[in-house]
Amino acid sequence: MEKEQTKRVVAWIIITIILVVNVLPFVWLILTSLKTRLDIFAIPPRFIFQPTWKNYLSAFGKRHFLPMFYNSLIISVSTTLLSLAVGTLGAYALARFRLFGGKHISFWILSTRMFPPIVLVIPFYIMATRWGLHDSRFLMVIVYTTFNLPFVVWIMRSFFEDIPYDLEKAAMADGYTRWDAFWKIILPLSAPGLVTTAILCFIFSWNEFLFANVLTAAVAKTVPVGIRGLVTSRAIEWGEIAAVATLQVIPVLVFTFAVQKYIIRGLTLGAVKG
């Protein structure tokens, strides 16, 4: 029993250390967002200071971040819905049926995770401009779906495989069509999977930088691009960077809190059940 006690104490010490290490940079970010320039540049770094809302006001005032938040929101939600709608159907087909080329489709999906994103930037740019989609939210939705769709298929398939086929068999025996069985029975059962996948898609799109940086400019600019844009020629606006970054992280935190039960499953592509 004593051994158990020590183990618990050690474990909790470790947890505390981890929490401190993980959260400290973020806390420092929040503190910075409330500091004046003078306090930010102070040496040694200050933990006690007179807070100000100036950075937040400036972010939405002078720096026009509201449209960027709007863009990020619209794009993330749209791509999530699109990927979820299309991908869930595909995942169900892959989970339940033997498909010609099913294995290849699976490998193809996994390989999208291996490709260095940078090289797809130019082809996407050329495709986009050829179809007049440059600097549009629509384009970003399509681009992000490229990454989200395989992800959705991979994870939802794992959730579907967990549900015994007997349920559909019983339903169909009761007169349900195949579609009914899927739509009315299986789908509700896999709700946790849907929610988790949706949230992971949202987080990915909300956080994405490289493609947004290259493919958007003034109209469809997203928050990550905007934050990087605060590294200006006059000065690196650390206060404002911190303010916007804090705001940008909050939705992600909230969502993670909501689904952290299944998040491990999502992040390991369904292989590890959290």
Added chain:
Amino acid sequence: MPNTSFSLYQRFSSWISKTENRFKWALILPTIVLLALITVYPTLYALRLALSDYNLARAAETLKGYIGLTNFREILRDVTFWTSLRTTVLFMAVVVTVEFFLGLVIALILQGVITRSKIVRTFILLPMIMAPIVVGLTWTYLYQSEFGLVTYILRQLRLMSYRTAPLADVRTALPALMVVDIWQWTPFLIMVLLAGLEALPTAPYEAARIDKAPPFLVFRKITLPLLKPVILIVLVLRIMDAIRVFDIVYALTEGGPGEATDVLSMFIYRNSFYLWNIGKASAISFVLLYIIMIISVILVNVLSRVKATV
């Protein structure tokens, strides 16, 4: 029998479920079409670019060009490519190893001390759910040579002199980056390995307890083998991501100082957007892709073979 009022939904439902074939293909087709459009076409286009000498600053003359494997030959002869490859592999090897061992040890300690607290779990995951660019900028700020918090702490601990700063010194830049990546991804390893450990069957452990087997033997002969699938997936994922690391390098050092942090993604970016050599950059990307695939295949093989001997 559901009531036969033949609404739109019911018409759709019976139509699509008519035959098994129709059902499964109707469901998978949107995925295939969408994916083909947005992954196959760009990838083929990228391949086409890799076989050309397309240069943005001389687009007219180079767009239709076809130079076969010249780019690939040039890359393999380029010293900076090999340096970049070495840096990337070094980075990947160190971060994945540290993240794995750190994650495993912590997971083992935390096992059984399950914290069901949602808040604790969420904040443990915080580093990896933050946008990589935000992580990059935050750590740039922490490592800032005058007023950076981490720099200040390092100097107070006499680990760093006032003459230099973490991101400015060729000896410390890459380790500084590694620290950021480790900070970012160790939580992932911890949570996944913890989940894996908690899903293990209890029977073998019971047997071991009865046999009074020493803990280390238990770990080696029971835990490790049973954990192999989880270890495999997590290592493959981390290796693939670590090799392609970009956002934090771009935010913190852009490849400098000197060539200290010039990972392959940065090398590709530089060729694309500082030298406008799209053809060459695409070729390097494919080389990177092959490397990732080879490593993944090797890893899968090695780990599955070891599993068989248990």
Added chain:
Amino acid sequence: MKRAVCLVMVSCFLVFGVTALAFGWSLEEAAKPYAGATIRFITETTPPSYWIEEALPEFEKATGIKVIVERQAHPHLEEKALMDFAAGTGIYDVFNFDYSWTGKYVKAGYIEPFDKYINDPKLADPNNDLKDFYPRMWEGTSWDGVPYGYPFDSVIEYLFWNKAIFDKYGVAGPPKTPDEWMDAMAKLTHPPELYGTGMQAKRHLSIVCEWLNVLWAFDGELYDENYNVLVNNENAIKATEFYKKMAEYAPPGVTTWTWDDVNTALQQGIVAQAIQWDENYGSMEDPEESKVVGQMRYAPVPTARADGKPVSHYGGSSLGIPVSSKNKEAAFLFIQWATSYDVQLRGVGKGSSPTRRSIYQIPELRAKYPSFEATDAAAETTFWRPRIPEWDEMVEVLALELNSVVAGAKDVKEALATSAAKIEEILVKGGYKK
């Protein structure tokens, strides 16, 4: 009587005629055919761009042309622009281009020659005195005698020195020779609060620009008129040794600094002096950001040149029109407005970095902004960096080698030898040298 009336009438006609000619052109009239158009202006995240954005509403009101301003940091500016031009997609109508890109864009056929707009009476403002632009700047974005843009941003790199700090430590300023310069640096280095100099030594265009000043100060040159590479000759070696030694008196971390970080350091009074672009004069005097208001002075780079020519580095840009643009005339009207005497004058202190000689002669401005005198003097003799397309590759080579030297990873002779070899290769491949 009749003759008198005749005379009066003729004079009246003459007066009205001349007046009509002079005032016949107006922006509103010229813009009428283009009202309702939207043009997109891609520019750098530098002070003048902020000023233009502030002044935009008056242009939009007068012409009915809407202008979208897209700001990008230096390397990304070209990224976006080149992708547009290469694909011919006509996204950008006005392009703020660095003069050293002129060769590249002209040879690729990406930007419009300006003759046809200058000679078009419907578009060209007769009151716009093109000779008022500094010749060095005008020629900077001309190629083979043809202008491709109107100079927009005078960006000259020279020495910023903080008089208050110099006085406090009893150092006479400004330094005139490299020896005096290094002496001043040594005397003014009191870490960690104060350092003798700032440096833009990041592996970036910034280190190349800064080093060029020192190279020229030591009578060095990248290559001569016959493209013989001089990057590793004696003068270059001396210059680079000097540049490396500067790091001893610079804050730690300069190997990650570009002009932005140097600016912050100057504003915070962390460095006593630094080589910096003159367009930042406004931020030195901004009480919201700067701790050194009223303390900054400006001088040419300390030189050891045999010909005594003052050293400064031109880095300015002009506004040009992409060939792929679909709104070229509207773009021209905007460019003309943005580089006009009136707009450039009003923006002084708000970000504008004028390119017109007349503005720098105004006594009130010279009194208020000490940098004006320095810029005016430097503008006639400022040095150019290469404007050929191959310059990008050379920057990559030099940035890496020089940054390695400052970071202590490479020895000066070795770095210069490597640079010389690679630059030679680049020039041969480009067909400049046999």
